[in-house]
Amino acid sequence: MSEDLEYSKATPDNSRLSLQADCESCFGLCCVALPFAASADFAADKNAGQPCKNLQDDFRCGVHDSLRQLGYRGCTVFDCFGAGQKVSRVTYGGLDWRKAPEFAKQMFEVFPIMRQLHELLWYLNEALTLGPARPIRGELSLALEKTEHLTNLAPDAIVKLDVAAHRADVNQLLLRTSELVRAAFLRSHKVPAGKRKTFSRGADLIGAKLRGADLRAANLRGSYLIAADLRGADLRGADLIGADFRDADIRGANLTESIFLTQAQVNAAKGDADTKLPLTVTRPPHW
Incomplete structure (x- = not known):
């Protein structure tokens, strides 16, 4: 890095x-x-x-x-x-x-x-x-x-x-x-332009099929990710401020370098031992 x-x-x-x-x-x-x-x-x-x-x-x-x-x-x-x-x-x-x-x-x-x-x-x-x-x-x-x-x-x-x-x-x-x-992040990781995900603030991604998606450095501010399938997704560098993670499936997802992720968002999601989290939040006991 x-x-x-x-x-x-x-x-x-x-x-x-x-x-x-x-x-x-x-x-x-x-x-x-x-x-x-x-x-x-x-x-x-x-x-x-x-x-x-x-x-x-x-x-x-x-x-x-x-x-x-x-x-x-x-x-x-x-x-x-x-x-x-x-x-x-x-x-x-x-x-x-x-x-x-x-x-x-x-x-x-x-x-x-x-x-x-x-x-x-x-x-x-x-x-x-x-x-x-x-x-x-x-x-x-x-x-x-x-x-x-x-x-x-x-x-x-x-x-x-x-x-x-x-x-x-x-x-x-x-x-x-x-x-x-x-x-x-995009410069450092040389993310190709064609792989860069763009979303409008408050994007409706309820139930979205995003398993394994490359969401590196995506702007997900205020997005509705309720019950979205984010298994194995790469969310490093993504802005997650205000994103609604209720029942979002983040098993195996990588959120290690995501920004503005809170404990409440993590608590609301469904994760597992393979979910990678920033050190500023802890793995919920109900996972």
Whole structure:
């Protein structure tokens, strides 16, 4: 691999570790703040702000080891990017919504906003590890600092944030990162022009037959890959930000140098021991 294509080979650093969910340090916010509807992913309806019936007094899930068997597959896919412990321990300083019910409503409003900010931090941290993004590293660092600052605001200020506008600004940087990385990958690997896959953002690839496909450096941003057959596909260098991998079959697929892949996406897919993953995500126990 050329110097221009150097990727971070190390395990996640401290900044990345803080963006991984630590349920032991959270007051079960995802089990209360977020709504879900009875579906293939959830066995029952639940309104936002209503505690899940499986949430225990210690804020742990009473059926954690049986979620998939009981119809709560959606819970095994969700990832808060560390927003839960940030809101619980930092924003509210360890004040939990049961002992301080007067703060509960606001806390449940803050949590999904914090999750969006932490997701952006995850992407920005990754972008800063990518060699080809060197020309815009200064802009990425500034965006990271600004996003971190927003996560440390007081609750009243967080609920007033225009997160959509901030996401749009960061997304422009992430898009430029993607273009730089994918172009460098194509040059380095001498991928023939005829083999380069192009898709529009949000491409409908639901159930697509892509077994063994050469998707190196493909732009799959926001693509619907639900139940797609990606067995043995080569996704190295592909931009996977926001791609929907629910029930996508990635057994034997190579995603080692893909960019912006999250744990939630991996959790939602069907993989096996032969699926090659980046070091920033882990192999789900249900594979």
